[in-house]
Amino acid sequence: CSSVAPKYVYTPLNHLKDGTIVNLYGVVKFFKPPYISKGTDYCSVVTLVDPSNVKLTCSLFSGNLDSLPKIYKVGDIVRFHRIKIREYNGQMQGITSGGFASLTFDGTVGAPVVPRTSSRVYTFMEEEQKTVEELRIWAASNISISGPAAKLSGVQPMMFFDLTCQLVGKAKVDGSSFLLKVWDGTKCPYPTWKVPVEAKDLEGEKVLLHQLRNLVVDILVYDNHVRLAESLKIGSFLRIYSIHTKQASADNEDVSHIEFHLHGGTCYGRGIGVLPESNPDVKELKAFLESVDLTESQNMEICMVLFHLSVYCFAVLTDHQDLSNTELKTITNSPAPQQYRIRAKLRSYKPQKLHQSVKLHCSKCNSLQEVPDIDDFDIILHNSAGTAPNPELHNTSWYESVTWTTQDQKKREIAIHFVKRDEMLQHPEDTLLMIEGGTVKEIWKLAKRFKCVIPVRSTKDDLELLDLSAPFLLQGNVKYYGCKQCSTPKPMKNLSSIAAEQQPSWEPTEIAQVLGIELLQYVFIMKFTLVDETGTLNAYLFDYEKFFQIPASEILTSNFLQQKMQMTMNTLCPPGRKLGDLPWLECFIRSYNVRDAMKNQVCYQIFDTTVADDVV
């Protein structure tokens, strides 16, 4: 007896006869992924169609899940051996018989023809390959394979869809329902419900579940799906068929959320399929999941890097064209207040050290103060480091906290609170963070990498700002201060209202406002001594940014801007020149009265004047 492979004969679906056992090919038009039947076996119902355009629905049973056809989507192609044909309700029906075996192929034209099977031995040769390829081409124009697939990012409040995803957690809920926690790397655009379960009932990597909590959705599966769901392995890739999204709201919620249900029963192919890692959709999903930017870990990483570093190394143009020039003598002889246009020379100015011209101004109480020394900030930070971060204030609805202890001898406790938007952490360049226990150097570095940094300390029930001699906010190179007189610091949680905005811009003025801080403005204050043929006049420059085209807030931390300002002054008032050789300036001044107890004095201020770009 020779061991030649038997020659199989395949019956077209329009030639099936009651009571026969046949071999056949078909394209999957509909299927129910294997589920636990009410009997002793798994069951899978598969409807096939072939170029004869006859449909055949098969009920396939097996005690062994693996020996049922591995169908993943409509359009897959199957080859059944030894399937029994019976007539039922006037139609042919296929049913497993002894020795049933199946091969399944991806139905995509051009995809490799690789059979999915549990049989160790099967015949598959050139002729079979040709049959599969022909069926693929036929199916391509005769079967609609556009299933109701969706990504979590594409779900709507009321739909049924198939989800390809990874299982990251599961939990018992009650006898008739079971919870699956899954993700596909995209974010559901609606708030999603969280099914309350006992911590001890939740299976899955806790750290991962926490990390992914904004991307994971809870799917509640019912009745006949429960037993299969229980048997699923964490980490496995699933396709869950015909998930129902439902909009609902709980009593304690202001906004409605989306619920994901896999209802009981199997109509519409409702069920759960486990996909192997070799599945092309799984390969694609895996690659995507690996690329998902977990901003949280990114933020954390940047902080770690920064902290490790610090541990281990230790002619003047004008508006107002209607005004004509006025001689200085006329101005000094006239009562205030008035506005003038003048043509004069800048004989001298104060302060000579330009950085000394920068002050902080409160527009509410009109006070001026020196910019605090950086050492003051260091002292304040040092003093507040005595207050340990309060763990009860960590991880609230609007920020995410990380803490650690520095590795140096000081063993400082550091807590960083990243403000979230819409439950999600943002990219570092958009993130506002609050820090406890940092040094000036560390805070400075953080301010360069993150949108804003606010140094805080813990109290019993909230985070609070430090002493207002310290900057209450750092953004890039700029330190923002509040007026001690006019500020009434409010709880840090007021920031959450900004965090809830569509796209928080984190403007210092807005932050200051919600925190009850009267923001101090950086200004240049200078005294210009102006002369013309008729006399001399001292005029003050009070300028935020217009005169030099340099923001006063940035000059202290920029050598480049300091040089630019020095060059401007050297052009307006070249050192070592005789008066006659100085350039003429045109600018606007206004006179005003300053009264004190003794006398009334008239002062002059430069206004609405900008040094032209071509002057420098």
Place this chain on the structure above:
DNA sequence: GTTTAGGCTTTG
């Protein structure tokens, strides 16, 4: 040896 389901319109 038998039963399971028999897709057909889902919803807790």
